[in-house]
Amino acid sequence: MTIFALSSGSGLSGVAIIRISGREASNVIKALTSKEIPKPRLATLRKINNINTSELIDEGIVIWFPGPESYTGEDMAEIHIHGGKAGILAVQNEISKVKNCRLAEPGEFTKLAFQNGKINLVKAESIADLISAETEIQRLQAVKIMRGKSSEKFNELRERLLKILTFVEAKIDFPEEDLPEENLKKIKEDSFSVINEINKILNDQKVGEIIREGFKIAIVGPTNAGKSSLLNNLSNREVAIVSEIAGTTRDVVETHLNLDGYPVIISDTAGIRDSKDEIEKKGIKLSLKKAENADLKLVVVDAKSTDFKGFLNDLLKKDAILVINKSDLLKENLDPEISKFNHVLISLKDNLNIDKLISKIKNHLENKFISEEDILITRERHRQHLQQCIEHLKNFSDKNDKKDFDKGAEDLRLATRQLGMIVGKVDVEEILGSIFNDFCIGK
Numbered sequence: 001m002t003i004f005a006l007s008s009g010s011g012l013s014g015v016a017i018i019r020i021s022g023r024e025a026s027n028v029i030k031a032l033t034s035k036e037i038p039k040p041r042l043a044t045l046r047k048i049n050n051i052n053t054s055e056l057i058d059e060g061i062v063i064w065f066p067g068p069e070s071y072t073g074e075d076m077a078e079i080h081i082h083g084g085k086a087g088i089l090a091v092q093n094e095i096s097k098v099k100n101c102r103l104a105e106p107g108e109f110t111k112l113a114f115q116n117g118k119i120n121l122v123k124a125e126s127i128a129d130l131i132s133a134e135t136e137i138q139r140l141q142a143v144k145i146m147r148g149k150s151s152e153k154f155n156e157l158r159e160r161l162l163k164i165l166t167f168v169e170a171k172i173d174f175p176e177e178d179l180p181e182e183n184l185k186k187i188k189e190d191s192f193s194v195i196n197e198i199n200k201i202l203n204d205q206k207v208g209e210i211i212r213e214g215f216k217i218a219i220v221g222p223t224n225a226g227k228s229s230l231l232n233n234l235s236n237r238e239v240a241i242v243s244e245i246a247g248t249t250r251d252v253v254e255t256h257l258n259l260d261g262y263p264v265i266i267s268d269t270a271g272i273r274d275s276k277d278e279i280e281k282k283g284i285k286l287s288l289k290k291a292e293n294a295d296l297k298l299v300v301v302d303a304k305s306t307d308f309k310g311f312l313n314d315l316l317k318k319d320a321i322l323v324i325n326k327s328d329l330l331k332e333n334l335d336p337e338i339s340k341f342n343h344v345l346i347s348l349k350d351n352l353n354i355d356k357l358i359s360k361i362k363n364h365l366e367n368k369f370i371s372e373e374d375i376l377i378t379r380e381r382h383r384q385h386l387q388q389c390i391e392h393l394k395n396f397s398d399k400n401d402k403k404d405f406d407k408g409a410e411d412l413r414l415a416t417r418q419l420g421m422i423v424g425k426v427d428v429e430e431i432l433g434s435i436f437n438d439f440c441i442g443k
Contacts, residue, residue: 002028003104003112004095006088007442013083018091019442020101021076021109028098029062029077032091038064048081050090051097057090058082072109073116107436110443114424121424122151124436125379129212131443134256135263141211141375150376151423153201157194158419161393161412164190168409188397191412195393198386201376205368208378210295214256214263215365218294220315225300226325229348231268234259234358260362267294291315296364298323298357303330303345316341319368321360327352382422389418 002022008015020028026037031051038044046062049055060081070076081087095101110127113119119127126145133139164187210216219227235255253268267290291297297320299312304326316322322343328350344360346353377383392415399408419425 002098002101003108004028004092004101005104005109005442006092007078007109008083009440009442011083012085016081016083016088018079018081018088018095019076019104019109020079020095021070021072021074021104021112022101023075024098024100025075025077026064028095028101029064029079031098032079032094033062038062040064040066040069043080048079048091051094057094058087068116068118071118072112073118074112104441105436106441107443111436120151122154122382122422123148124424127443129378131440135258136261137211138263141208141378144375145378149374150378150382153376154419154422155425157197158416158425160190160194161416161419165409165412165416168412191393191397195390195397198390202383202386202390204375204377206377206383208375209380209383211263211375212378214265215296216294217264217266217296217298217361218290219266219268219298219300220288220291221300221312221323222302222305225302226348227300228253228268230298230300230323230325231255231266233348233351233354234266260358262362262365295319295368296321296361298361300325303327319364321357321364323357385418385422389415392418 002020002024004018004020006016007019008017029037032048033046034049034054035046038046041063043061043063045059047059048057050057058081060079063078063080065071065076065078067074067076079091081091092103096103107128110119110124114121114124123146126142130139130142130146133142167187219230221227231253235257255266257264257266259266269286269290297315299315299320300323301312303324320342322338322341324338324343324345325348327345328347330345342360342364344353344357346357348354377386392411396408396411396415399411
């Protein structure tokens with residue numbers, strides 16, 4: 001089938017790009033323009049007409065990309081027309097009249113590119129990440145992965161395992177031949193070397209996934225300390241209801257922010273206190289769970305009530321900034337005990353020191369998560385395959401020690417397969433759907 005879709009996104013725009021890929025792409029262009037295909041990769045002005053009546057729909061640019069030198073590897077065309085909704089629908093309606101043409105599914109163009117060997121799975125995922133990037137740090141990470149450094153590393157590790165496998169299979173094929181002791185030693189050393197390298201890759205604090213999905217920040221603390229006001233202030237809009245009535249926030253309120261260049265998912269939680277209200281108690285339980293799973297906690301307290309016994313002290317033990325609000329009401333010096341905590345004194349009412357708080361948040365994220373080393377894992381899928389690879393290699397090592405080469409070879413094949421599944425070197429049909437369904441239509 002030949003597929004087509006609007007690739008430039010919906011909404012009013014100066015230009016809209018309709019992409020067509022497949023065997024019928026040339027017939028579509030001929031039918032719409034009543035002319036032959038333009039020269040490859042040359043922007044050509046054409047009138048776009050109704051196929052049956054030759055009535056003019058629009059005038060635009062047609063670009064022809066003959067396969068295999070195209071994004072999908074198939075014959076492909078782009079039609080650039082004015083971005084009005086009626087014009088787009090009219091052109092798409094005409095294309096659908098051509099035999100064997102249908103509207104593309106989400107990510108289908110990129111899926112074709114993968115299936116036709118134009119890109120590997122990791123690059124396909126990085127394309128999706130680049131499209132959805134909302135901050136500079138997300139864009140930079142997606143571009144780095146697109147350049148292929150992680151693919152090269154996973155392929156290199158896979159090639160090393162395949163080389164070990166040739167030694168093992170040689171022993172299986174010629175059992176009467178004694179494998180030299182240095183070869184047995186090399187097999188062991190090389191397999192352990194791969195395990196160590198994968199462990200090093202896995203020991204990355206999940207930086208890649210955190211950048212891609214957003215840093216999780218939970219605003220926690222007692223009731224009426226100003227948690228919801230802080231969320232609204234950081235968001236520059238009314239995200240959460242603010243009230244002087246204690247216990248107003250009962251559920252977790254989340255919003256996605258670009259916080260000084262960092263992608264952040266910030267959560268306002270229920271005020272923590274002793275409560276007999278069942279709904280509020282559930283909200284408090286959710287608050288504590290959110291705090292536990294957060295990359296950073298903003299523990300907000302009232303400047304007039306800074307008692308750090310119990311839960312507050314526990315919240316401040318790790319990955320936390322103490323936010324002392326309502327400093328405008330402070331009549332005396334703060335308790336000296338506060339100096340031992342990473343803290344900032346603010347006033348949401350007077351908009352005081354919010355910039356200092358943002359700076360502290362940014363410094364925390366930089367120090368904890370941003371490293372100079374290359375990020376190789378950006379999705380949980382990559383991490384799971386690497387972990388399973390290590391398990392198979394450990395099993396291989398045990399069998400190799402016992403010189404049980406037949407069974408050891410199978411463990412080695414399984415380990416190699418797990419690395420291949422990351423970049424799509426082996427059959428990965430079961431995971432293609434979940435990857436490409438995340439794409440927008442037209443890509």
